[in-house]
Amino acid sequence: MTSAAEADRAGAGGHAADPGEGHGEGHGEGHGEGHGEGHGHGHGHGGDGHEHGHGHGHGQMFDPRGETAEALAKLDKSDSYLWQIENVELTTVGIDVGSATSHLMVSRVRLQRMADAHSSRFVVHTRELVYRSSVLFTPYLDSGDIDTVRLGDFVRGELEHSGLGRGDIDSGAVILTGEALKRRNARAIADLFADESGRFVCASAGHKLETFLAAHGSGAVELSRERSEPLLHIDIGGGTTKLALIADGEIVGSAAIEVGARLVALDGRRVVRMDQPAEAVARRLGIPLAIGAELSVADEERLAAEFAAIVLAFATGEVQGASPILTELILFDDRPSDVRPSGVSFSGGVAEMIYGESAAGFRDLGAPIARGIRHDLDEGRYGTLLRPSADPIRATAIGASQFTVSVSGNTLGISDPDILPLVNVPVVAPAVDLATAGAAEIAKAISVAREPVEEDALVKARAVTVQWSGPPSYARLRELAEGIAEGFADHLERGRPLVVLLDVDLARSLHRLLTDELSVSAPLVCVDSLSLAAFDYVDLGALVQPAEVVPLIVKSLLFDAGGSTR
Numbered sequence: 001m002t003s004a005a006e007a008d009r010a011g012a013g014g015h016a017a018d019p020g021e022g023h024g025e026g027h028g029e030g031h032g033e034g035h036g037e038g039h040g041h042g043h044g045h046g047g048d049g050h051e052h053g054h055g056h057g058h059g060q061m062f063d064p065r066g067e068t069a070e071a072l073a074k075l076d077k078s079d080s081y082l083w084q085i086e087n088v089e090l091t092t093v094g095i096d097v098g099s100a101t102s103h104l105m106v107s108r109v110r111l112q113r114m115a116d117a118h119s120s121r122f123v124v125h126t127r128e129l130v131y132r133s134s135v136l137f138t139p140y141l142d143s144g145d146i147d148t149v150r151l152g153d154f155v156r157g158e159l160e161h162s163g164l165g166r167g168d169i170d171s172g173a174v175i176l177t178g179e180a181l182k183r184r185n186a187r188a189i190a191d192l193f194a195d196e197s198g199r200f201v202c203a204s205a206g207h208k209l210e211t212f213l214a215a216h217g218s219g220a221v222e223l224s225r226e227r228s229e230p231l232l233h234i235d236i237g238g239g240t241t242k243l244a245l246i247a248d249g250e251i252v253g254s255a256a257i258e259v260g261a262r263l264v265a266l267d268g269r270r271v272v273r274m275d276q277p278a279e280a281v282a283r284r285l286g287i288p289l290a291i292g293a294e295l296s297v298a299d300e301e302r303l304a305a306e307f308a309a310i311v312l313a314f315a316t317g318e319v320q321g322a323s324p325i326l327t328e329l330i331l332f333d334d335r336p337s338d339v340r341p342s343g344v345s346f347s348g349g350v351a352e353m354i355y356g357e358s359a360a361g362f363r364d365l366g367a368p369i370a371r372g373i374r375h376d377l378d379e380g381r382y383g384t385l386l387r388p389s390a391d392p393i394r395a396t397a398i399g400a401s402q403f404t405v406s407v408s409g410n411t412l413g414i415s416d417p418d419i420l421p422l423v424n425v426p427v428v429a430p431a432v433d434l435a436t437a438g439a440a441e442i443a444k445a446i447s448v449a450r451e452p453v454e455e456d457a458l459v460k461a462r463a464v465t466v467q468w469s470g471p472p473s474y475a476r477l478r479e480l481a482e483g484i485a486e487g488f489a490d491h492l493e494r495g496r497p498l499v500v501l502l503d504v505d506l507a508r509s510l511h512r513l514l515t516d517e518l519s520v521s522a523p524l525v526c527v528d529s530l531s532l533a534a535f536d537y538v539d540l541g542a543l544v545q546p547a548e549v550v551p552l553i554v555k556s557l558l559f560d561a562g563g564s565t566r
Contacts, residue, residue, distance in 0.1 A: 089111075090108070090109045090171060091109075091130075091164065094172065095173070096175050098177045098178045100261060100349065101138055102151060104159075105131065131158075133158040135349075138238075145188070146180060171201075171555060172201070176203065206452070208254060208256070212534075214235035217395040218345065219395075220233035229341070230245065230342065231342065232343070233346070236349075242254070243315060252339055255334065258331060264364060270295075271291055273291075304365045306323060308368075308376065314330070315382065348392065351392035355387060412507060413507050413511020413526035415524045417542070419525070420525075422497060425459060425463045425538050425539070427465050430442065440486075442479065445483075446484065447487055449464075463532075464488070464499070466484075477510060480510065482518065484500065485520055498523070499527070499538065500525070514526075
């Protein structure tokens with residue numbers, strides 16, 4: 001890690017014969033200074049006392065980014081000055097809280113400044129898994145709410161066992177799925193990490209976002225980039241099964257169904273948990289299923305076999321002859337009919353048993369469902385079984401990278417400075433080419449991109465990142481403004497804050513179009529010189545006077561080595 005003192009030294013990016021006449025500042029958790037005969041600009045990076053600064057000034061100076069990308073890649077820590085201004089190391093934690101199980105992972109991530117000249121953006125260079133926790137059965141109170149006291153004890157105990165102190169953790173991500181999504185649970189779990197000063201992203205992952213996270217975290221998205229044929233990724237959780245249809249590294253469709261390993265939980269042969277989908281399927285099969293009652297091995301196998309058959313029919317689209325209850329269990333399905341996968345991959349606790357990597361069950365339906373799916377795989381009914389590189393049961397975010405960027409006041413548009421600060425705002429990244437798209441197409445792309453994050457009720461604000469292409473003009477900027485206003489119409493009508501992030505210097509002009517010409521009255525912040533992506537979260541600090549800049553911290557969810565959002 002880079003210390004604050006080293007960051008200050010690293011910030012002295014320009015050395016002149018007569019230093020001190022110029023200066024640079026970085027705003028954020030870290031800071032940097034540049035000395036030279038002109039002026040400098042600094043970018044900060046920090047987390048709990050670990051700071052990285054960079055500054056540059058005009059004059060006789062050494063610019064390490066004049067080196068080639070190949071030379072930068074060869075730097076090591078022995079080149080202390082060069083290495084420290086081009087690299088950041090973070091210790092990051094990923095915590096997954098689901099209906100059935102909870103676990104955490106600790107990773108050490110190295111970020112390297114992009115080799116492009118004058119770039120302030122750091123991208124993931126390497127990542128190393130340094131600790132993997134045991135798997136905890138998610139604890140519940142008699143009321144049915146998650147026991148956050150026991151959950152907190154588990155997290156603290158595992159972090160202590162990892163040898164890390166609180167001050168050693170730079171950032172993290174808490175992903176809530178299944179039962180953890182319920183409002184009381186989500187708020188209580190978020191409060192567990194409320195004293196971490198924004199270092200932890202707490203993401204409430206609804207069915208669609210969880211589908212995306214599993215596809216990325218399992219390595220399936222990365223695997224699809226390496227193949228010339230589409231693939232289907234299936235994540236089987238405690239209460240739901242999520243499907244992602246992937247082609248050329250892009251998720252082109254997704255779906256979810258109420259089938260999961262934890263729909264029935266057993267203590268010996270006695271039923272201690274029973275969810276409605278299991279009750280409905282059991283009733284159709286004539287299986288007596290009730291809390292406190294015994295469930296025979298034969299009936300357990302029949303129930304699990306029916307669920308395995310439902311997963312097969314839903315995944316392949318071969319619904320003829322399938323259980324009539326299938327349609328009642330579908331949560332959503334937006335997979336295109338013209339993309340047919342040739343192979344399939346799995347994640348979730350059931351996946352370990354499907355791949356033959358674990359024979360141990362969790363006192364639920366997981367093991368018999370896995371046997372049913374494995375039988376169908378052996379019969380060739382799913383296509384080729386593929387194995388992504390990530391750990392199947394931990395196919396979720398492993399943490400969050402973090403860096404700060406200073407935004408110049410003369411390109412900032414903000415309707416009400418009092419709405420700041422905003423913390424952990426999820427970023428929407430619409431897939432649209434602004435060179436050709438009109439307002440309607442932009443609005444549609446925004447609506448599609450919003451779907452996964454709209455399930456997150458923990459944060460009311462939203463951010464949209466836009467990549468401009470081609471020369472600016474009033475007509476094109478007006479189309480963009482109309483597209484944003486239409487794509488976020490319901491959000492803005494509720495008076496919720498919207499942050500617009502552009503990669504070019506058009507923020508103030510766009511802000512004026514939205515507020516003056518399109519009468520957007522909701523809190524609006526437009527900033528530029530930023531290029532973000534899906535699964536990014538952004539913090540905006542209070543307006544800094546008299547410079548009139550807003551410090552930003554961008555936190556990107558990181559996935560295990562097999563998967564990447566980039």
